[in-house]
Amino acid sequence: xxxxxxxxxxxxxxxxxxxxxxxxxxxxxxxxxxxxxxxxxxxxxxxxxxxxxxxxxxxxxxxxxxxxxxxxxxxxxxxxxxxxxxxxxxxxxxxxxxxxxxxxxxxxxxxxxxxxxxxxxxxxxxxxxxxxx
Amino acid sequence: xxxxxxxxxxxxxxxxxxxxxxxxxxxxxxxxxxxxxxxxxxxxxxxxxxxxxxxxxxxxxxxxxxxxxxxxxxxxxxxxxxxxxxxxxxxxxxxxxxxxxxxxxxxxxxxxxxxxxxxxxxxxxxxxxxxxx
Amino acid sequence: xxxxxxxxxxxxxxxxxxxxxxxxxxxxxxxxxxxxxxxxxxxxxxxxxxxxxxxxxxxxxxxxxxxxxxxxxxxxxxxxxxxxxxxxxxxxxxxxxxxxxxxxxxxxxxxxxxxxxxxxxxxxxxxxxxxxx
Amino acid sequence: xxxxxxxxxxxxxxxxxxxxxxxxxxxxxxxxxxxxxxxxxxxxxxxxxxxxxxxxxxxxxxxxxxxxxxxxxxxxxxxxxxxxxxxxxxxxxxxxxxxxxxxxxxxxxxxxxxxxxxxxxxxxxxxxxxxxx
Numbered sequence: 001x002x003x004x005x006x007x008x009x010x011x012x013x014x015x016x017x018x019x020x021x022x023x024x025x026x027x028x029x030x031x032x033x034x035x036x037x038x039x040x041x042x043x044x045x046x047x048x049x050x051x052x053x054x055x056x057x058x059x060x061x062x063x064x065x066x067x068x069x070x071x072x073x074x075x076x077x078x079x080x081x082x083x084x085x086x087x088x089x090x091x092x093x094x095x096x097x098x099x100x101x102x103x104x105x106x107x108x109x110x111x112x113x114x115x116x117x118x119x120x121x122x123x124x125x126x127x128x129x130x131x132x133x
Numbered sequence: 134x135x136x137x138x139x140x141x142x143x144x145x146x147x148x149x150x151x152x153x154x155x156x157x158x159x160x161x162x163x164x165x166x167x168x169x170x171x172x173x174x175x176x177x178x179x180x181x182x183x184x185x186x187x188x189x190x191x192x193x194x195x196x197x198x199x200x201x202x203x204x205x206x207x208x209x210x211x212x213x214x215x216x217x218x219x220x221x222x223x224x225x226x227x228x229x230x231x232x233x234x235x236x237x238x239x240x241x242x243x244x245x246x247x248x249x250x251x252x253x254x255x256x257x258x259x260x261x262x263x264x265x266x
Numbered sequence: 267x268x269x270x271x272x273x274x275x276x277x278x279x280x281x282x283x284x285x286x287x288x289x290x291x292x293x294x295x296x297x298x299x300x301x302x303x304x305x306x307x308x309x310x311x312x313x314x315x316x317x318x319x320x321x322x323x324x325x326x327x328x329x330x331x332x333x334x335x336x337x338x339x340x341x342x343x344x345x346x347x348x349x350x351x352x353x354x355x356x357x358x359x360x361x362x363x364x365x366x367x368x369x370x371x372x373x374x375x376x377x378x379x380x381x382x383x384x385x386x387x388x389x390x391x392x393x394x395x396x397x398x399x
Numbered sequence: 400x401x402x403x404x405x406x407x408x409x410x411x412x413x414x415x416x417x418x419x420x421x422x423x424x425x426x427x428x429x430x431x432x433x434x435x436x437x438x439x440x441x442x443x444x445x446x447x448x449x450x451x452x453x454x455x456x457x458x459x460x461x462x463x464x465x466x467x468x469x470x471x472x473x474x475x476x477x478x479x480x481x482x483x484x485x486x487x488x489x490x491x492x493x494x495x496x497x498x499x500x501x502x503x504x505x506x507x508x509x510x511x512x513x514x515x516x517x518x519x520x521x522x523x524x525x526x527x528x529x530x531x532x
Contacts, residue, residue, distance in 0.1 A: 009432060011288065011425045013281035015335045016246075020277055021189045022162075025155035026410045033408060044469045056154045059194045066188075066249060069281045070443045113149075116199060142299060144292045144419055148412035148468045155410065159277045166275055177336045202414045203310045282512075287455045288428075291421035321465075322420045327458045332515060379415075382465060 002038060002077040004031040006093070008067055018066035024102045025059065028091045031075035032106070035089075039128045047113050050122040054108040057086065062103045071095060079129060085110045085118040087129065135171060135210040137164040139226070141200055151199035157235045158192065161224045164208035165239070168222075172261045180246050183255040187241040190219065195236045204228055212262060218243045218251040220262065268304060268343040270297040272359070274333055284332035290368045291325065294357050297341035298372070301355075305394045313379050316388040320374040323352065328369045337361060345395060351376045351384040353395065401437060401476040403430040405492070407466055417465035423501045424458065427490045430474035431505070434488075438527045446512050449521040453507040456485065461502045470494060478528060484509045484517040486528065 006027045014020040033043060036054075047053055067073055073093050080088040086109045093102040110121045139160045147153040166176060169187075179185055200206055206226050213221040219242045226235040243254045272293045280286040299309060302320075312318055333339055339359050346354040352375045359368040376387045405426045413419040432442060435453075446452055466472055472492050479487040485508045492501040509520045 007429075009425070009429050010280045010282065011286055011428065014276045015279035015281065015283045016186060016188070016276065017281045018249075021192070022155045022158035022277065025158065026408070029155075029410065030406075030408050042469060053149060055149070055199075056196055058196070059154070059192070061192045061194075063189055063191070070441060116151075140296075142292070142296050143413045143415065144295065144421065146414035147409045148414065148416045149409065150414045153410055159275070162277065163273075163275050175336060203308060282452060282454070284515075287458070288421045288424035291424065295421075319415060321415070321462070323462055325420070325458070325460045325462075327460075329454070329456055329458075332454075382417075 002031070002035040004034045004075045004077070006030060006073045006075050008069055008071045008073065010069060013069050016066075018068055019071075021061075021063060024061065024063075024093055024104070027073065027075050027093055028104055028106060029056075031077050031091065032089065032108070035077040036125075039125075041125055041128075046122070046125070051113050052110050052119060052122060053113045054087075055111055055116070056106060057109045058105075058107045060105045063101075064103065065095070065098050065101045067093065067095060067101050073101070080105065082121070082126070082129060084120055087121070135164070135168040137167045137208045137210070139163060139206045139208050141202055141204045141206065143202060146202050149199075151201055152204075154194075154196060157194065157196075157226055157237070160206065160208050160226055161237055161239060162189075164210050164224065165222065165241070168210040169258075172258075174258055174261070179255070179258070184246050185243050185252060185255060186246045187220075188244050188249070189239060190242045191238075191240045193238045196234075197236065198228070198231055198234045200226065200228060200234050206234070213238065215254070215259070215262065217253055220254070268297070268301040270300045270341045270343070272296060272339045272341050274335055274337045274339065276335060279335050282332075284334055285337075287327075287329060290327065290329075290359055290370070293339065293341050293359055294370055294372060295322075297343050297357065298355065298374070301343040302391075305391075307391055307394070312388070312391070317379050318376050318385060318388060319379045320353075321377055321382070322372060323375045324371075324373045326371045329367075330369065331361070331364050331367045333359065333361060333367050339367070346371065348387070348392070348395065350386055353387070401430070401434040403433045403474045403476070405429060405472045405474050407468055407470045407472065409468060412468050415465075417467055418470075420460075420462060423460065423462075423492055423503070426472065426474050426492055427503055427505060428455075430476050430490065431488065431507070434476040435524075438524075440524055440527070445521070445524070450512050451509050451518055451521060452512045453486075454510055454515070455505060456508045457504075457506045459504045462500075463502065464494070464497050464500045466492065466494060466500050472500070479504065481520070481525070481528065483519055486520070 078090045211223045344356045477489045
């Protein structure tokens with residue numbers, strides 16, 4: 001399981017005093033980006049070398065407890081399943097004392113960077129993900 | 134079905150050239166806020182008069198086609214179901230020519246504005262929603 | 267003077283209970299986009315037909331009073347000055363009762379959409395702006 | 400001079416292919432928050448113990464060069480001047496190869512967390528800032 005720290009700043013909160021619900025999707029994507037980088041694949045290089053980008057196809061999010069300004073969260077990424085052109089990941093945002101605040105399942109699809117049509121996940125990415133999971 | 138127009142500005146897009154996936158959740162919430170207002174309930178008044186706010190408990194989103202800068206989208210809100218303290222809504226973001234771009238089911242829970250504990254939806258809100266649906 | 271209404275949603279506020287300071291720059295840009303559209307120039311068309319986009323070069327912002335959730339603000343755009351490749355605008359965000367909340371002077375530069383190098387403002391845009399101001 | 404690293408994610412960019420201009424203000428605030436924390440003052444504690452928060456009163460920003468997706472920027476904070484209730488800081492966002500991309504001068508005011516009225520900067524904060532600058 002990959003983990004990435006995310007500090008909550010004012011920009012992330014709303015006037016309810018907690019992190020705005022859409023912003024957890026930003027946190028989740030930061031962690032996915034770093035998870036890919038950790039496996040050796042920057043997205044800039046993937047686009048340049050393989051002409052592909054990963055786009056989100058579906059998201060299911062469960063909001064269990066709120067995060068607040070200044071909280072230092074841990075966002076996790078865990079491989080769940082993959083097909084020819086897609087990867088499904090399980091993610092959480094966790095608080096050091098309050099535990100899991102938000103759970104998400106995210107399906108990303110590998111698409112051509114110009115046409116946005118689904119294409120096969122580049123072999124090196126695929127191998128690296130399958131070897132690890 | 135309630136509809137609300139949303140124009141796509143630069144702030145909503147990302148360097149993939151399309152609307153950033155988390156931002157549709159902003160569009161969806163704008164439409165829910167206006168749907169409530171249209172039924173006679175501003176959220177500022179709900180907090181002041183009934184000490185409640187609505188928070189999102191779960192979201193399921195399907196991204197079908199991308200929206201672009203300058204697109205004028207229609208965001209819809211349709212009542213799906215309700216319980217003592219929650220409401221489930223079906224929402225879409227639609228493009229005038231390309232049809233439905235994004236579909237979402239959103240469950241909001243009525244909570245006390247201080248404690249964030251679930252409480253009964255205020256009777257006038259409940260009646261108005263049920264009469265219409 | 268051009269005016270554009272902006273409703274404050276949860277997404278715009280922070281846990282201080284007021285609109286987050288960076289978000290006024292979003293409101294200001296929405297108004298500039300609509301000001302240009304009102305003069306007959308969509309930015310998508312400017313890019314397609316003239317290969318140019320407008321980018322912000324400098325911004326000076328004064329925050330006088332806070333806006334809150336649900337406020338319906340009026341954002342204004344007033345031409346101040348222009349050069350061969352730039353336009354300077356004076357903008358405000360105003361509250362119906364509390365008056366001017368935020369004042370900004372914004373200098374935008376017309377650049378090539380590929381190279382980001384400054385280029386002459388397309389003649390039709392220039393004429394339309396100067397005729398009106 | 401205090402420095403803070405900021406990675407550019409998709410959320411920060413726009414369809415022009417570069418970081419959206421308002422988002423640098425988020426980067427600048429993250430760095431100011433960490434600058435204060437580095438001096439021993441979390442803002443949550445300042446609010447709890449001294450009933451104060453810092454709000455931005457004026458901002459002047461100069462956009463020199465664009466940042467792109469995946470860039471790892473360094474945001475700097477340098478003390479410039481202070482009064483009884485305000486602090487003025489000079490900030491930059493820098494790219495490892497392209498140098499300074501954005502320059503800002505930011506004036507923050509110390510206000511009561513409830514009334515938003517300017518109040519004296521708490522003595523320990525003041526001392527720590529002056530001793531260092």
